[in-house]
Amino acid sequence: MEGRRPSPARDRVLETAGRLFYAEGIHSVGVDRIIAAAGVAKATFYHHFPSKDELVRAYVTAQSAAQRAMVEEMRAEPSRDRLRAIFAFMCEFGSGPGYRGCAFLNTAAEYPDPAHPVRLAVAEHRRWIRDLFRDLLAADGDPGAERTADILLLLRDGLVVGFDLDDPATVRGAVHEALDRVLVRKA
């Protein structure tokens, strides 16, 4: 994958689409709006993306790549601190002005069919998150890392939803306390 040589027009489309999709939702943003905002001809758009759905899939995988890169840069030690830093970052991000919830969950909500490529891309991202949690927990010495990772995924999903729909300060406090209760005490 990603064997293409770089294309400014394609990048502009993807960046613009990402901004609009996240802020307004997939179905609410038409191709015409995207190409107008990106300053790109329609033929160019359909040259790079066979269909709008393919653009959506590219949007999802691009967001996933961006998040992986961000986590990659967070090099706190030990693992327990890294885990808390990740949650702290999500809280900080969720409290920001333009926050509109989780791009993956919002997108999945607009794609009911679980077998749709877009949904598969979302599922892949979720698998990455869960495995990231599990690895950090295992490195931290949690003997039930698998189970705790599943719980942290629950917590993460609740977090991204809560920051979108509820009072950020309240959610922040709840997340902090929830982590205390969920993470096993150190020996």
Next chain:
Amino acid sequence: MEGRRPSPARDRVLETAGRLFYAEGIHSVGVDRIIAAAGVAKATFYHHFPSKDELVRAYVTAQSAAQRAMVEEMRAEPSRDRLRAIFAFMCEFGSGPGYRGCAFLNTAAEYPDPAHPVRLAVAEHRRWIRDLFRDLLAADGDPGAERTADILLLLRDGLVVGFDLDDPATVRGAVHEALDRVLVRKA
């Protein structure tokens, strides 16, 4: 509110819309589809609902009323058992065949504007859930019922998302264990 006398056509529209909206999303279902499936004339539809958005709002409040009625009927005692019964019910429901996530979260994902009437209806439902949790926790003797309720809301949101996107059996186990870790131990 709800001072109208009953109307079969209106009920049929609301029931049909609810089914289609939940299964396919709001923006993916047009008014024409709804009235055709409900067997209702277009004029009748717009007689009962001033606009599609008003129908969506009615859909949200109807779902909320249905959930409240269901919880009302669950009369397990003591409060701790009732709380667990509610979560058990959500797990059972989430494992069912037609499950497509939480109607409120899916709807909110398609309405970015927090001030939109539809979003306000969603927010009201969430307030009810949180207060329900808080009251049950307080009755159960949790001194930090407010905070625990916030955490349970996080858990609930994670649950409804997880059952839609991940493996139900795994989520079920994670929810069970999470409750054990989150709920304060009995004296």
Next chain:
DNA sequence: TCGATACTAGACAGACCTGTCTGGTAGCGT
């Protein structure tokens, strides 16, 4: 110099969207 690729502008098709409007029927309370 040739040919492929990336891009531009914009018309067009065909479907679907919400919402309005016409015109007519049936029942019900007064």
Next chain:
DNA sequence: ACGCTACCAGACAGGTCTGTCTAGTATCGA
């Protein structure tokens, strides 16, 4: 008998949707 309300069928307007197509320009490697 009258008027109100609920309902039916379906045409219509004006817009938006995705996707295709025509036609032409610019760049770059072989």
